[in-house]
Amino acid sequence: MVYGGPMKWNDLGTDPCPVARALSVIGDRWTMLVVRECFFGIRRFDQMQERLGITRHVLADRLRTLEDAGVLRREAYQERPVRYEYRLTERGKALHPVLVSLITWANDAVPPPEQSSVTLVSRSTGAPVNPVLIDANTGTPITPHTVTAQRNEGA
Amino acid sequence: MVYGGPMKWNDLGTDPCPVARALSVIGDRWTMLVVRECFFGIRRFDQMQERLGITRHVLADRLRTLEDAGVLRREAYQERPVRYEYRLTERGKALHPVLVSLITWANDAVPPPEQSSVTLVSRSTGAPVNPVLIDANTGTPITPHTVTAQRNEGA
């Protein structure tokens, strides 16, 4: 990240720091849970509302935000009466690594492993997976020691 | 995730879904920005407060939460007068993949690439890195098609 003075939440979406920009869209208590539901194939308002226990007001607001950010697409699945559902766009599907990283972290950080009752497994073999980040260009692992953030001036 | 009735934020920390548990710690507007500062080597209260523009009240609260969650360790760096600083624990360092995933997503999702002015580069070569998740056990890429969430009963 780059220091350019204190930030307001309003201009966070245009902050030079990508972490800040990401959080301007998905950085609140409910948004990633809504996205998770979408990855589970849940598309309808009432179903999300009931499963999450989120208030209808906040759910409507988050869905609008996600649609505006291009993460979800709102589309009518019937006419007369017209009813809408929400689906992940490509940009939404690109959040998969964020979700996987959150799952991996939570499963060995909070609470300790024994209580963790949802894990990631291979769809083909059913074996547990052990996600790690590597650089696709070189194949080397990505850690705080191997990478650093760099500011790119101009454009 | 697993459906076990609507959730309250109080028991989110013990939810069977790891996404919910992760968000109970880092799922708000400021927390990952505080963590980001720590990865940048910022350790002191006043410095974080000034760089982020977060209110002192909220910063104190988040630091407490992160300490309670074992993400940060608060330690005195001098006596007379005693002054404290915050450092990432191993559990905190384990959030690195979450941060990297957020950066990667933001850089090609919000806003479009040309304005993105902070990127990840290799510390050794300076070359841009292209982070992807693979399964350390098999070497195969992790995508929504290759993995799925599984509930593990009992314990």
Add this chain to the structure above:
DNA sequence: CTAGTTAGTTCTAAAATAGAACCCACTTAT
């Protein structure tokens, strides 16, 4: 023409956040 469905909106009360001032335990400069 009554009841049901489903994606929302509109209320009020409670909780979280912003912004600014203050406090405490010192150290350093006058």
Add this chain to the structure above:
DNA sequence: ATAAGTGGGTTCTATTTTAGAACTAACTAG
């Protein structure tokens, strides 16, 4: 001495966000 920092907080009030429950709109089905 006394005055002026320093730095990690706390304490206020005002504003914003969220919770919770009720209500709409636009229909369809009995």
